Amino acid sequence: MGPAETLQIFPNARKYKTNLTSKYKNRKVWKRPDPQEILSVIPGVVTSLTVAEGAHVAKGDEIMVYEAMKMQNIIRAPFDGTIEKIHVQPGEKIAKGVLMIYLKSDVEFVYEDIDDDISAIVPDPVG
Protein backbone atom coordinates (compact mmCIF):
# COMPACT_ATOMS: atom_id res chain seq x y z
CA MET A 1 0.00 0.00 0.00
CA GLY A 2 1.27 3.45 -0.87
CA PRO A 3 1.02 6.40 1.47
CA ALA A 4 -2.63 7.07 2.28
CA GLU A 5 -4.14 10.30 1.13
CA THR A 6 -5.54 12.20 4.05
CA LEU A 7 -8.08 14.89 4.58
CA GLN A 8 -8.54 17.17 7.55
CA ILE A 9 -12.06 17.76 8.73
CA PHE A 10 -13.46 20.06 11.40
CA PRO A 11 -16.98 18.96 12.28
CA ASN A 12 -17.12 20.27 15.84
CA ALA A 13 -14.33 22.81 15.94
CA ARG A 14 -11.92 19.93 16.47
CA LYS A 15 -9.41 18.66 13.98
CA TYR A 16 -9.63 15.07 12.73
CA LYS A 17 -7.45 13.23 10.27
CA THR A 18 -8.85 10.42 8.22
CA ASN A 19 -7.69 8.19 5.39
CA LEU A 20 -9.56 8.51 2.14
CA THR A 21 -11.17 5.27 1.02
CA SER A 22 -11.56 4.36 -2.62
CA LYS A 23 -15.31 4.49 -2.03
CA TYR A 24 -14.97 8.13 -1.01
CA LYS A 25 -12.74 8.97 -3.94
CA ASN A 26 -15.10 7.33 -6.42
CA ARG A 27 -18.22 8.89 -4.94
CA LYS A 28 -20.71 10.57 -7.17
CA VAL A 29 -20.71 14.25 -6.39
CA TRP A 30 -24.22 15.66 -6.16
CA LYS A 31 -25.35 17.90 -8.90
CA ARG A 32 -28.74 19.46 -9.27
CA PRO A 33 -30.81 17.17 -11.51
CA ASP A 34 -32.04 18.79 -14.72
CA PRO A 35 -35.68 17.78 -15.21
CA GLN A 36 -35.30 18.52 -18.92
CA GLU A 37 -33.10 15.45 -19.29
CA ILE A 38 -35.28 12.40 -19.92
CA LEU A 39 -33.19 9.57 -18.47
CA SER A 40 -33.76 5.82 -18.57
CA VAL A 41 -34.90 4.67 -15.14
CA ILE A 42 -34.49 0.95 -15.87
CA PRO A 43 -32.34 -0.97 -18.39
CA GLY A 44 -34.28 -1.71 -21.59
CA VAL A 45 -34.69 -1.26 -25.33
CA VAL A 46 -36.10 1.69 -27.27
CA THR A 47 -39.11 0.24 -29.08
CA SER A 48 -40.11 3.35 -31.00
CA LEU A 49 -39.88 7.11 -30.96
CA THR A 50 -43.18 8.90 -31.24
CA VAL A 51 -41.66 12.35 -31.79
CA ALA A 52 -38.90 13.93 -33.88
CA GLU A 53 -36.36 16.58 -32.94
CA GLY A 54 -37.87 20.04 -33.01
CA ALA A 55 -41.38 18.80 -32.22
CA HIS A 56 -43.41 20.60 -29.60
CA VAL A 57 -45.14 18.42 -27.02
CA ALA A 58 -47.64 19.08 -24.27
CA LYS A 59 -47.48 17.59 -20.81
CA GLY A 60 -48.67 13.97 -20.92
CA ASP A 61 -48.02 13.48 -24.66
CA GLU A 62 -46.41 10.18 -25.62
CA ILE A 63 -42.80 10.73 -26.69
CA MET A 64 -41.46 7.20 -26.89
CA VAL A 65 -42.11 3.54 -26.15
CA TYR A 66 -39.43 1.86 -24.07
CA GLU A 67 -39.44 -1.87 -23.48
CA ALA A 68 -38.11 -3.05 -20.14
CA MET A 69 -38.88 -6.22 -18.21
CA LYS A 70 -41.17 -7.34 -21.07
CA MET A 71 -43.34 -4.26 -20.67
CA GLN A 72 -44.01 -1.67 -23.37
CA ASN A 73 -43.61 1.41 -21.20
CA ILE A 74 -44.99 4.59 -22.64
CA ILE A 75 -42.76 7.55 -21.82
CA ARG A 76 -44.75 10.78 -21.61
CA ALA A 77 -43.67 14.41 -21.58
CA PRO A 78 -43.44 15.57 -17.95
CA PHE A 79 -44.18 19.18 -19.00
CA ASP A 80 -44.82 21.33 -22.11
CA GLY A 81 -41.70 21.75 -24.21
CA THR A 82 -39.74 21.22 -27.40
CA ILE A 83 -37.76 18.06 -28.23
CA GLU A 84 -34.31 19.60 -28.52
CA LYS A 85 -32.21 16.50 -28.98
CA ILE A 86 -32.85 12.76 -29.28
CA HIS A 87 -29.84 10.73 -28.15
CA VAL A 88 -31.17 7.23 -28.86
CA GLN A 89 -32.42 5.19 -31.79
CA PRO A 90 -35.18 2.62 -32.09
CA GLY A 91 -33.87 -0.84 -31.27
CA GLU A 92 -31.04 0.53 -29.14
CA LYS A 93 -30.25 -1.24 -25.87
CA ILE A 94 -30.02 1.25 -23.00
CA ALA A 95 -28.54 0.98 -19.52
CA LYS A 96 -30.03 2.68 -16.49
CA GLY A 97 -29.54 6.45 -16.09
CA VAL A 98 -28.75 7.17 -19.75
CA LEU A 99 -29.79 10.49 -21.30
CA MET A 100 -32.35 9.60 -23.96
CA ILE A 101 -34.07 12.85 -24.85
CA TYR A 102 -33.49 16.49 -24.00
CA LEU A 103 -36.84 18.20 -23.64
CA LYS A 104 -36.48 21.97 -23.49
CA SER A 105 -39.19 23.30 -21.22
CA ASP A 106 -41.44 26.13 -22.39
CA VAL A 107 -41.06 27.79 -19.02
CA GLU A 108 -37.67 28.10 -17.44
CA PHE A 109 -37.10 26.21 -14.20
CA VAL A 110 -36.31 28.51 -11.34
CA TYR A 111 -34.78 27.39 -8.08
CA GLU A 112 -35.58 29.41 -5.06
CA ASP A 113 -32.53 30.05 -3.00
CA ILE A 114 -33.63 28.86 0.37
CA ASP A 115 -31.79 29.93 3.48
CA ASP A 116 -28.80 27.63 3.73
CA ASP A 117 -27.75 28.18 7.28
CA ILE A 118 -29.96 26.60 9.90
CA SER A 119 -28.36 28.64 12.71
CA ALA A 120 -29.65 31.75 10.98
CA ILE A 121 -33.25 30.67 11.47
CA VAL A 122 -32.98 29.15 14.93
CA PRO A 123 -33.03 31.83 17.59
CA ASP A 124 -30.59 31.44 20.44
CA PRO A 125 -32.51 30.96 23.73
CA VAL A 126 -30.12 33.26 25.56
CA GLY A 127 -29.74 35.85 22.83
Next chain:
Amino acid sequence: MSLLSRKISELQDRRDKAVQGGGESAIAKQIAMGKLPARERINQLLDAGSFFEYDLFIEHEAREFGMEGKNLAGDGVVIGTGTINGKPVAIYAQDFTVAGGSLGSMHARKITKIMDYALRMKIPLIGINDSGGARIQEGVNSLAGYGEIFFRNTLASGVIPQLSVILGPCAGGAVYSPALTDFVFVVDKISKMFITGPEVIKSVLGEEIDMESLGGARVHSEITGNAHFFANSEQECFSQIKTLLDYIPSCNECKASPKKSIEPLKKFKIEKIVPVEPTKPYDVRDVIKALTDSSEFFEVQELWAGNIVVGFGRIDGRTVGFVANQPLVLAGVLDCDSSDKAARFIRFCDAFEIPIVTLEDMPGYLPGVDQEHAGVIRHGAKLLYAYSEATVPKITVILRKAYGGGYIAMNSRHLRADFVFAWPLAEIAVMGPEGAANIIFRKEIMEAEDPEAMRKQKVEEYKQKFANPYVAAAKGYIDSVINPAETRNYLKHALNVSQNKVVKRPSKKHGIPPF
Protein backbone atom coordinates in the same frame (compact mmCIF):
# COMPACT_ATOMS: atom_id res chain seq x y z
CA MET B 1 -63.04 40.94 44.40
CA SER B 2 -63.27 37.67 46.35
CA LEU B 3 -60.15 35.63 47.00
CA LEU B 4 -61.38 32.96 44.61
CA SER B 5 -61.97 35.36 41.75
CA ARG B 6 -58.56 36.96 42.42
CA LYS B 7 -56.98 33.50 42.22
CA ILE B 8 -58.90 32.70 39.06
CA SER B 9 -57.88 35.95 37.50
CA GLU B 10 -54.25 35.25 38.42
CA LEU B 11 -54.56 31.86 36.71
CA GLN B 12 -55.97 33.56 33.66
CA ASP B 13 -53.08 36.03 33.56
CA ARG B 14 -50.54 33.24 33.86
CA ARG B 15 -52.28 31.28 31.12
CA ASP B 16 -52.47 34.28 28.82
CA LYS B 17 -48.78 34.93 29.27
CA ALA B 18 -47.76 31.30 28.72
CA VAL B 19 -49.77 30.76 25.55
CA GLN B 20 -48.07 33.72 23.93
CA GLY B 21 -45.09 31.45 23.39
CA GLY B 22 -42.12 33.40 22.11
CA GLY B 23 -44.13 36.61 21.90
CA GLU B 24 -45.59 38.68 19.11
CA SER B 25 -42.49 39.27 16.99
CA ALA B 26 -41.45 35.60 17.08
CA ILE B 27 -44.98 34.56 16.09
CA ALA B 28 -44.96 37.08 13.25
CA LYS B 29 -41.66 35.59 12.07
CA GLN B 30 -43.13 32.08 12.22
CA ILE B 31 -46.10 33.18 10.11
CA ALA B 32 -43.77 34.95 7.67
CA MET B 33 -42.04 31.58 7.12
CA GLY B 34 -45.43 30.20 6.04
CA LYS B 35 -45.83 28.28 9.28
CA LEU B 36 -48.60 28.27 11.87
CA PRO B 37 -47.89 28.73 15.60
CA ALA B 38 -47.89 25.47 17.61
CA ARG B 39 -51.28 25.87 19.33
CA GLU B 40 -52.93 27.00 16.13
CA ARG B 41 -51.68 23.80 14.47
CA ILE B 42 -53.16 21.69 17.25
CA ASN B 43 -56.48 23.54 17.08
CA GLN B 44 -56.71 23.07 13.32
CA LEU B 45 -55.86 19.38 13.54
CA LEU B 46 -58.05 18.35 16.47
CA ASP B 47 -61.84 18.44 16.69
CA ALA B 48 -62.95 21.98 17.54
CA GLY B 49 -62.65 22.75 21.24
CA SER B 50 -61.40 19.26 22.10
CA PHE B 51 -57.83 20.14 23.11
CA PHE B 52 -56.77 20.00 26.75
CA GLU B 53 -53.25 21.22 27.45
CA TYR B 54 -50.91 20.00 30.21
CA ASP B 55 -47.62 21.29 31.64
CA LEU B 56 -48.31 24.81 30.49
CA PHE B 57 -46.37 26.24 33.45
CA ILE B 58 -43.30 24.05 33.17
CA GLU B 59 -39.96 25.78 33.75
CA HIS B 60 -36.52 24.73 32.65
CA GLU B 61 -33.80 24.06 35.21
CA ALA B 62 -30.75 25.11 33.23
CA ARG B 63 -28.35 27.32 35.18
CA GLU B 64 -25.42 27.61 32.78
CA PHE B 65 -24.53 29.92 29.92
CA GLY B 66 -26.91 32.67 30.86
CA MET B 67 -29.95 30.42 31.08
CA GLU B 68 -30.64 31.25 34.72
CA GLY B 69 -33.66 33.49 35.11
CA LYS B 70 -34.47 33.12 31.44
CA ASN B 71 -38.14 32.32 30.98
CA LEU B 72 -39.04 29.99 28.14
CA ALA B 73 -42.83 29.64 27.82
CA GLY B 74 -43.78 25.98 28.19
CA ASP B 75 -40.12 25.24 27.51
CA GLY B 76 -40.82 25.34 23.78
CA VAL B 77 -43.33 22.55 23.46
CA VAL B 78 -47.12 22.17 23.81
CA ILE B 79 -48.55 18.86 25.00
CA GLY B 80 -52.07 17.60 25.56
CA THR B 81 -54.90 15.32 24.55
CA GLY B 82 -57.94 15.83 22.40
CA THR B 83 -59.99 14.09 19.76
CA ILE B 84 -59.85 13.62 15.99
CA ASN B 85 -62.99 12.29 14.26
CA GLY B 86 -64.31 11.95 17.82
CA LYS B 87 -61.56 9.51 18.85
CA PRO B 88 -59.00 10.41 21.56
CA VAL B 89 -55.39 11.20 20.60
CA ALA B 90 -52.31 12.40 22.46
CA ILE B 91 -50.33 15.18 20.84
CA TYR B 92 -47.25 17.31 21.25
CA ALA B 93 -46.19 20.26 19.13
CA GLN B 94 -42.79 21.90 19.34
CA ASP B 95 -43.08 25.67 19.49
CA PHE B 96 -40.47 27.20 17.22
CA THR B 97 -41.23 30.68 18.56
CA VAL B 98 -39.74 29.70 21.93
CA ALA B 99 -35.96 29.33 21.63
CA GLY B 100 -36.38 27.82 18.16
CA GLY B 101 -38.24 24.86 19.62
CA SER B 102 -34.88 23.64 20.89
CA LEU B 103 -35.00 20.51 23.01
CA GLY B 104 -33.91 20.90 26.62
CA SER B 105 -34.49 18.43 29.41
CA MET B 106 -37.90 19.78 30.55
CA HIS B 107 -39.01 20.05 26.93
CA ALA B 108 -38.12 16.38 26.53
CA ARG B 109 -39.83 15.51 29.83
CA LYS B 110 -43.06 17.03 28.53
CA ILE B 111 -42.83 14.99 25.34
CA THR B 112 -42.08 11.76 27.20
CA LYS B 113 -44.94 12.46 29.60
CA ILE B 114 -47.48 12.66 26.79
CA MET B 115 -45.91 9.58 25.18
CA ASP B 116 -46.39 7.68 28.43
CA TYR B 117 -50.04 8.83 28.57
CA ALA B 118 -50.61 7.68 24.98
CA LEU B 119 -49.08 4.30 25.69
CA ARG B 120 -51.02 3.86 28.94
CA MET B 121 -54.36 5.01 27.49
CA LYS B 122 -53.68 3.13 24.24
CA ILE B 123 -54.44 6.07 22.00
CA PRO B 124 -52.57 7.29 18.89
CA LEU B 125 -49.64 9.67 19.41
CA ILE B 126 -49.07 12.62 17.11
CA GLY B 127 -45.81 14.57 17.27
CA ILE B 128 -45.46 17.89 15.49
CA ASN B 129 -41.75 18.55 14.95
CA ASP B 130 -40.52 22.11 14.46
CA SER B 131 -37.20 22.49 16.22
CA GLY B 132 -33.67 23.71 15.71
CA GLY B 133 -32.39 20.64 17.54
CA ALA B 134 -30.70 20.08 20.88
CA ARG B 135 -30.56 23.07 23.27
CA ILE B 136 -26.82 23.44 23.35
CA GLN B 137 -26.83 25.28 26.71
CA GLU B 138 -28.27 22.16 28.37
CA GLY B 139 -25.55 19.88 27.09
CA VAL B 140 -25.87 16.17 27.64
CA ASN B 141 -29.26 16.61 29.36
CA SER B 142 -30.71 17.45 26.03
CA LEU B 143 -29.15 14.36 24.44
CA ALA B 144 -30.58 12.30 27.28
CA GLY B 145 -33.97 13.76 26.40
CA TYR B 146 -33.74 12.54 22.83
CA GLY B 147 -32.71 9.10 24.04
CA GLU B 148 -35.76 8.91 26.32
CA ILE B 149 -37.99 9.80 23.37
CA PHE B 150 -36.41 7.21 21.05
CA PHE B 151 -36.76 4.51 23.70
CA ARG B 152 -40.48 5.25 24.11
CA ASN B 153 -41.00 5.38 20.33
CA THR B 154 -39.61 1.85 20.20
CA LEU B 155 -41.65 0.69 23.19
CA ALA B 156 -44.85 2.08 21.67
CA SER B 157 -44.11 0.64 18.21
CA GLY B 158 -46.84 -1.81 17.28
CA VAL B 159 -48.93 -0.89 20.35
CA ILE B 160 -50.31 2.52 19.35
CA PRO B 161 -50.09 4.25 15.97
CA GLN B 162 -47.36 6.91 16.06
CA LEU B 163 -47.55 9.79 13.59
CA SER B 164 -44.76 12.31 13.06
CA VAL B 165 -45.57 15.59 11.41
CA ILE B 166 -42.56 17.56 10.23
CA LEU B 167 -43.55 21.22 10.14
CA GLY B 168 -40.19 22.93 10.22
CA PRO B 169 -36.60 21.87 10.69
CA CYS B 170 -35.92 18.46 12.23
CA ALA B 171 -32.18 18.00 12.14
CA GLY B 172 -29.44 15.93 13.67
CA GLY B 173 -30.41 13.30 16.23
CA ALA B 174 -33.98 14.65 16.27
CA VAL B 175 -34.72 12.90 12.96
CA TYR B 176 -34.64 9.51 14.62
CA SER B 177 -37.88 9.95 16.50
CA PRO B 178 -39.87 10.36 13.26
CA ALA B 179 -37.83 7.57 11.68
CA LEU B 180 -38.91 5.22 14.47
CA THR B 181 -42.61 6.07 14.12
CA ASP B 182 -45.16 4.56 11.74
CA PHE B 183 -46.03 7.47 9.47
CA VAL B 184 -44.14 10.66 8.64
CA PHE B 185 -46.00 13.65 7.19
CA VAL B 186 -44.14 16.42 5.35
CA VAL B 187 -45.17 19.73 3.81
CA ASP B 188 -43.54 21.25 0.75
CA LYS B 189 -41.05 24.07 1.48
CA ILE B 190 -41.65 23.76 5.25
CA SER B 191 -40.25 20.34 6.27
CA LYS B 192 -36.48 19.89 6.45
CA MET B 193 -34.87 16.70 7.70
CA PHE B 194 -31.22 15.73 7.71
CA ILE B 195 -28.53 14.35 9.98
CA THR B 196 -25.92 16.90 8.96
CA GLY B 197 -26.88 20.12 7.25
CA PRO B 198 -25.49 21.82 4.16
CA GLU B 199 -22.94 23.77 6.26
CA VAL B 200 -21.23 20.67 7.63
CA ILE B 201 -21.34 18.90 4.29
CA LYS B 202 -19.67 21.91 2.74
CA SER B 203 -16.95 22.16 5.36
CA VAL B 204 -16.17 18.43 5.41
CA LEU B 205 -16.68 17.36 1.82
CA GLY B 206 -16.56 20.64 -0.02
CA GLU B 207 -19.87 19.80 -1.68
CA GLU B 208 -22.46 22.50 -2.01
CA ILE B 209 -26.14 21.71 -1.72
CA ASP B 210 -29.08 23.73 -0.46
CA MET B 211 -31.33 22.55 2.38
CA GLU B 212 -34.32 21.88 0.17
CA SER B 213 -32.35 19.63 -2.20
CA LEU B 214 -30.67 17.89 0.72
CA GLY B 215 -33.63 17.16 2.96
CA GLY B 216 -36.75 18.96 1.80
CA ALA B 217 -40.23 17.46 1.73
CA ARG B 218 -39.93 16.33 -1.89
CA VAL B 219 -36.59 14.63 -1.32
CA HIS B 220 -37.99 12.58 1.56
CA SER B 221 -41.16 11.76 -0.35
CA GLU B 222 -39.55 10.80 -3.66
CA ILE B 223 -35.94 9.77 -3.03
CA THR B 224 -35.26 8.62 0.52
CA GLY B 225 -38.63 7.10 1.38
CA ASN B 226 -38.43 8.61 4.88
CA ALA B 227 -41.77 10.38 4.48
CA HIS B 228 -45.13 8.71 3.88
CA PHE B 229 -47.38 11.65 3.06
CA PHE B 230 -46.56 14.78 1.07
CA ALA B 231 -48.75 17.88 1.29
CA ASN B 232 -48.60 21.33 -0.27
CA SER B 233 -49.86 23.12 2.84
CA GLU B 234 -50.25 22.52 6.56
CA GLN B 235 -54.05 22.37 6.06
CA GLU B 236 -53.71 19.61 3.46
CA CYS B 237 -51.37 17.77 5.81
CA PHE B 238 -53.91 17.93 8.67
CA SER B 239 -56.64 16.53 6.47
CA GLN B 240 -54.33 13.63 5.50
CA ILE B 241 -53.81 12.87 9.20
CA LYS B 242 -57.56 12.85 9.80
CA THR B 243 -58.11 10.50 6.87
CA LEU B 244 -55.39 8.13 8.03
CA LEU B 245 -56.75 8.00 11.58
CA ASP B 246 -60.16 7.19 10.15
CA TYR B 247 -58.76 4.05 8.51
CA ILE B 248 -56.63 2.68 11.34
CA PRO B 249 -57.47 1.50 14.85
CA SER B 250 -56.47 3.45 17.97
CA CYS B 251 -54.32 0.62 19.30
CA ASN B 252 -53.23 -2.94 18.63
CA GLU B 253 -56.04 -4.41 20.71
CA CYS B 254 -58.89 -2.58 19.05
CA LYS B 255 -60.31 -2.69 15.54
CA ALA B 256 -60.67 0.14 13.07
CA SER B 257 -64.25 1.37 13.25
CA PRO B 258 -66.34 -0.16 10.48
CA LYS B 259 -68.31 2.01 8.07
CA LYS B 260 -71.32 1.40 5.89
CA SER B 261 -70.54 -0.81 2.90
CA ILE B 262 -70.94 1.17 -0.32
CA GLU B 263 -70.45 -0.32 -3.79
CA PRO B 264 -67.50 0.92 -5.91
CA LEU B 265 -68.22 3.59 -8.51
CA LYS B 266 -69.58 2.29 -11.82
CA LYS B 267 -66.82 4.01 -13.83
CA PHE B 268 -64.20 1.54 -12.55
CA LYS B 269 -65.06 -1.51 -14.64
CA ILE B 270 -62.75 -4.16 -13.33
CA GLU B 271 -62.83 -6.38 -16.42
CA LYS B 272 -61.80 -3.46 -18.64
CA ILE B 273 -58.74 -2.25 -16.71
CA VAL B 274 -56.11 -4.95 -17.21
CA PRO B 275 -55.02 -5.37 -20.86
CA VAL B 276 -54.92 -8.93 -22.20
CA GLU B 277 -51.43 -8.45 -23.66
CA PRO B 278 -48.93 -8.98 -20.83
CA THR B 279 -46.68 -6.27 -22.32
CA LYS B 280 -49.25 -3.49 -21.89
CA PRO B 281 -49.05 -1.43 -18.71
CA TYR B 282 -52.04 -0.05 -16.74
CA ASP B 283 -52.63 1.71 -13.44
CA VAL B 284 -53.22 -0.91 -10.74
CA ARG B 285 -54.83 1.76 -8.56
CA ASP B 286 -57.83 1.57 -10.89
CA VAL B 287 -58.16 -2.12 -9.99
CA ILE B 288 -58.02 -1.23 -6.29
CA LYS B 289 -60.68 1.44 -6.80
CA ALA B 290 -62.85 -1.09 -8.62
CA LEU B 291 -62.77 -3.21 -5.46
CA THR B 292 -63.08 -0.74 -2.57
CA ASP B 293 -66.12 0.84 -0.98
CA SER B 294 -67.03 4.05 -2.88
CA SER B 295 -63.82 3.46 -4.88
CA GLU B 296 -61.86 5.20 -2.13
CA PHE B 297 -58.17 4.43 -1.73
CA PHE B 298 -55.78 6.23 0.60
CA GLU B 299 -52.28 5.67 -0.74
CA VAL B 300 -49.20 5.56 1.50
CA GLN B 301 -45.78 6.61 0.11
CA GLU B 302 -47.34 7.49 -3.21
CA LEU B 303 -44.26 9.24 -4.58
CA TRP B 304 -41.58 6.71 -3.61
CA ALA B 305 -40.93 3.24 -5.10
CA GLY B 306 -44.01 3.63 -7.30
CA ASN B 307 -43.52 0.13 -8.71
CA ILE B 308 -45.40 -1.13 -5.68
CA VAL B 309 -48.58 0.52 -4.43
CA VAL B 310 -49.55 0.32 -0.75
CA GLY B 311 -52.41 1.95 1.11
CA PHE B 312 -55.76 1.63 2.81
CA GLY B 313 -59.25 1.09 1.50
CA ARG B 314 -62.43 -0.52 2.78
CA ILE B 315 -64.23 -3.62 1.63
CA ASP B 316 -67.70 -4.24 3.02
CA GLY B 317 -67.11 -1.40 5.48
CA ARG B 318 -63.92 -2.83 6.99
CA THR B 319 -60.41 -1.43 6.60
CA VAL B 320 -58.08 -3.42 4.37
CA GLY B 321 -54.39 -2.83 3.59
CA PHE B 322 -53.62 -3.16 -0.12
CA VAL B 323 -50.27 -4.20 -1.55
CA ALA B 324 -50.21 -4.17 -5.35
CA ASN B 325 -47.57 -4.37 -8.06
CA GLN B 326 -47.77 -1.34 -10.34
CA PRO B 327 -47.14 -2.26 -14.02
CA LEU B 328 -47.18 1.47 -14.85
CA VAL B 329 -43.88 2.08 -13.03
CA LEU B 330 -40.71 0.11 -13.83
CA ALA B 331 -42.93 -2.65 -15.25
CA GLY B 332 -43.99 -3.40 -11.67
CA VAL B 333 -40.72 -5.16 -10.79
CA LEU B 334 -39.70 -5.94 -7.25
CA ASP B 335 -36.50 -4.16 -6.23
CA CYS B 336 -34.75 -2.93 -3.07
CA ASP B 337 -37.03 0.04 -2.43
CA SER B 338 -40.33 -1.58 -3.33
CA SER B 339 -39.57 -4.59 -1.10
CA ASP B 340 -38.65 -2.28 1.74
CA LYS B 341 -41.78 -0.17 1.29
CA ALA B 342 -44.17 -3.12 1.12
CA ALA B 343 -42.51 -4.99 4.00
CA ARG B 344 -42.91 -2.09 6.40
CA PHE B 345 -46.52 -1.54 5.39
CA ILE B 346 -47.32 -5.24 5.86
CA ARG B 347 -45.81 -5.17 9.35
CA PHE B 348 -47.94 -2.14 10.25
CA CYS B 349 -51.10 -3.91 9.05
CA ASP B 350 -50.17 -7.06 10.91
CA ALA B 351 -49.46 -5.18 14.15
CA PHE B 352 -52.81 -3.39 14.00
CA GLU B 353 -55.03 -6.28 12.88
CA ILE B 354 -55.70 -4.93 9.40
CA PRO B 355 -56.28 -7.69 6.80
CA ILE B 356 -53.99 -7.55 3.76
CA VAL B 357 -55.15 -7.89 0.15
CA THR B 358 -52.34 -8.43 -2.36
CA LEU B 359 -52.87 -7.76 -6.06
CA GLU B 360 -50.15 -9.42 -8.10
CA ASP B 361 -48.91 -8.61 -11.58
CA MET B 362 -45.13 -8.53 -11.79
CA PRO B 363 -42.35 -9.90 -13.97
CA GLY B 364 -40.04 -10.70 -11.03
CA TYR B 365 -37.05 -9.03 -9.42
CA LEU B 366 -35.21 -6.31 -11.34
CA PRO B 367 -31.92 -7.63 -12.73
CA GLY B 368 -28.81 -5.45 -12.73
CA VAL B 369 -25.50 -4.76 -11.06
CA ASP B 370 -26.77 -1.74 -9.15
CA GLN B 371 -29.65 -3.73 -7.65
CA GLU B 372 -27.41 -6.64 -6.67
CA HIS B 373 -24.83 -4.29 -5.17
CA ALA B 374 -27.54 -2.29 -3.42
CA GLY B 375 -28.46 -5.49 -1.59
CA VAL B 376 -31.61 -6.70 -3.34
CA ILE B 377 -31.13 -10.07 -1.64
CA ARG B 378 -31.27 -8.55 1.82
CA HIS B 379 -34.02 -6.05 0.99
CA GLY B 380 -36.07 -8.59 -0.96
CA ALA B 381 -35.90 -10.92 2.04
CA LYS B 382 -37.76 -8.31 4.12
CA LEU B 383 -40.82 -8.85 1.95
CA LEU B 384 -40.72 -12.63 2.41
CA TYR B 385 -40.24 -12.15 6.13
CA ALA B 386 -43.08 -9.66 6.51
CA TYR B 387 -45.61 -11.76 4.60
CA SER B 388 -44.58 -15.00 6.34
CA GLU B 389 -44.69 -13.40 9.75
CA ALA B 390 -48.08 -11.72 9.32
CA THR B 391 -50.97 -13.54 10.96
CA VAL B 392 -53.81 -11.22 9.90
CA PRO B 393 -56.10 -12.47 7.11
CA LYS B 394 -53.98 -12.53 3.93
CA ILE B 395 -55.62 -12.74 0.53
CA THR B 396 -53.91 -12.71 -2.87
CA VAL B 397 -55.41 -12.07 -6.28
CA ILE B 398 -53.11 -12.87 -9.22
CA LEU B 399 -54.21 -10.49 -11.96
CA ARG B 400 -51.74 -11.34 -14.70
CA LYS B 401 -48.02 -12.13 -14.34
CA ALA B 402 -46.61 -14.08 -11.40
CA TYR B 403 -43.10 -15.16 -12.24
CA GLY B 404 -40.19 -16.62 -10.36
CA GLY B 405 -39.14 -15.51 -6.89
CA GLY B 406 -41.67 -12.69 -7.09
CA TYR B 407 -44.51 -15.23 -7.25
CA ILE B 408 -43.35 -16.71 -3.95
CA ALA B 409 -42.74 -13.31 -2.33
CA MET B 410 -46.11 -11.76 -3.20
CA ASN B 411 -48.05 -13.53 -0.46
CA SER B 412 -48.17 -16.95 -2.09
CA ARG B 413 -49.90 -19.95 -0.58
CA HIS B 414 -46.42 -21.11 0.45
CA LEU B 415 -46.00 -18.07 2.76
CA ARG B 416 -49.41 -18.94 4.24
CA ALA B 417 -51.83 -16.84 2.29
CA ASP B 418 -55.33 -17.70 3.51
CA PHE B 419 -56.85 -17.40 0.06
CA VAL B 420 -55.23 -17.18 -3.36
CA PHE B 421 -57.42 -16.33 -6.32
CA ALA B 422 -56.30 -15.97 -9.93
CA TRP B 423 -57.87 -14.33 -12.94
CA PRO B 424 -58.06 -16.39 -16.17
CA LEU B 425 -55.27 -14.21 -17.65
CA ALA B 426 -52.86 -15.21 -14.89
CA GLU B 427 -49.48 -16.65 -15.89
CA ILE B 428 -47.80 -18.48 -13.05
CA ALA B 429 -44.40 -19.95 -13.86
CA VAL B 430 -40.71 -19.88 -13.03
CA MET B 431 -40.05 -17.39 -15.83
CA GLY B 432 -41.70 -15.81 -18.87
CA PRO B 433 -42.37 -18.04 -21.91
CA GLU B 434 -39.54 -16.54 -24.05
CA GLY B 435 -36.84 -17.08 -21.46
CA ALA B 436 -38.12 -20.49 -20.46
CA ALA B 437 -38.42 -21.81 -24.03
CA ASN B 438 -34.89 -20.66 -24.83
CA ILE B 439 -33.53 -22.69 -21.95
CA ILE B 440 -35.69 -25.83 -22.07
CA PHE B 441 -35.66 -26.24 -25.86
CA ARG B 442 -32.20 -24.88 -26.49
CA LYS B 443 -31.07 -28.00 -28.33
CA GLU B 444 -34.18 -28.29 -30.49
CA ILE B 445 -33.99 -24.62 -31.42
CA MET B 446 -30.27 -24.75 -32.27
CA GLU B 447 -30.60 -27.89 -34.36
CA ALA B 448 -33.73 -26.85 -36.23
CA GLU B 449 -33.55 -25.88 -39.90
CA ASP B 450 -35.30 -22.63 -39.07
CA PRO B 451 -34.29 -21.84 -35.47
CA GLU B 452 -36.47 -18.72 -35.30
CA ALA B 453 -39.60 -20.61 -36.36
CA MET B 454 -38.78 -23.41 -33.94
CA ARG B 455 -38.24 -20.89 -31.15
CA LYS B 456 -41.60 -19.29 -31.80
CA GLN B 457 -43.27 -22.69 -31.83
CA LYS B 458 -41.65 -23.69 -28.56
CA VAL B 459 -42.55 -20.37 -26.91
CA GLU B 460 -46.14 -20.94 -27.96
CA GLU B 461 -46.01 -24.49 -26.64
CA TYR B 462 -44.69 -23.30 -23.31
CA LYS B 463 -47.32 -20.57 -23.15
CA GLN B 464 -50.10 -23.10 -23.73
CA LYS B 465 -48.70 -25.41 -21.14
CA PHE B 466 -47.54 -23.15 -18.32
CA ALA B 467 -48.53 -19.51 -18.87
CA ASN B 468 -51.93 -20.00 -17.28
CA PRO B 469 -53.41 -20.38 -13.80
CA TYR B 470 -54.50 -23.99 -14.19
CA VAL B 471 -51.17 -25.69 -13.45
CA ALA B 472 -51.05 -23.95 -10.06
CA ALA B 473 -54.78 -24.59 -9.59
CA ALA B 474 -54.24 -28.30 -10.23
CA LYS B 475 -51.78 -28.38 -7.34
CA GLY B 476 -54.08 -26.43 -5.04
CA TYR B 477 -51.60 -23.53 -4.84
CA ILE B 478 -54.45 -21.29 -5.84
CA ASP B 479 -57.92 -21.81 -4.45
CA SER B 480 -60.06 -20.56 -7.30
CA VAL B 481 -59.69 -19.23 -10.80
CA ILE B 482 -62.23 -16.43 -10.88
CA ASN B 483 -63.94 -14.10 -13.32
CA PRO B 484 -62.51 -10.59 -12.67
CA ALA B 485 -66.06 -9.32 -12.17
CA GLU B 486 -66.44 -11.68 -9.18
CA THR B 487 -63.35 -10.37 -7.37
CA ARG B 488 -65.07 -8.03 -4.91
CA ASN B 489 -67.53 -10.74 -3.93
CA TYR B 490 -64.75 -13.26 -3.38
CA LEU B 491 -62.82 -10.72 -1.27
CA LYS B 492 -65.89 -9.79 0.78
CA HIS B 493 -66.55 -13.43 1.54
CA ALA B 494 -62.90 -14.28 2.25
CA LEU B 495 -62.59 -11.34 4.66
CA ASN B 496 -65.81 -12.35 6.34
CA VAL B 497 -64.85 -15.97 6.93
CA SER B 498 -61.35 -15.09 8.15
CA GLN B 499 -62.50 -12.61 10.80
CA ASN B 500 -61.73 -14.92 13.70
CA LYS B 501 -58.54 -16.30 12.22
CA VAL B 502 -56.22 -17.78 14.84
CA VAL B 503 -52.60 -18.68 14.18
CA LYS B 504 -50.29 -20.36 16.65
CA ARG B 505 -46.60 -19.63 16.20
CA PRO B 506 -43.60 -21.11 18.00
CA SER B 507 -42.85 -19.12 21.12
CA LYS B 508 -39.84 -16.82 20.85
CA LYS B 509 -38.58 -13.54 22.24
CA HIS B 510 -38.70 -12.00 18.78
CA GLY B 511 -37.73 -12.87 15.25
CA ILE B 512 -34.67 -11.49 13.52
CA PRO B 513 -35.91 -9.86 10.33
CA PRO B 514 -33.28 -9.03 7.71
CA PHE B 515 -32.73 -5.39 8.58
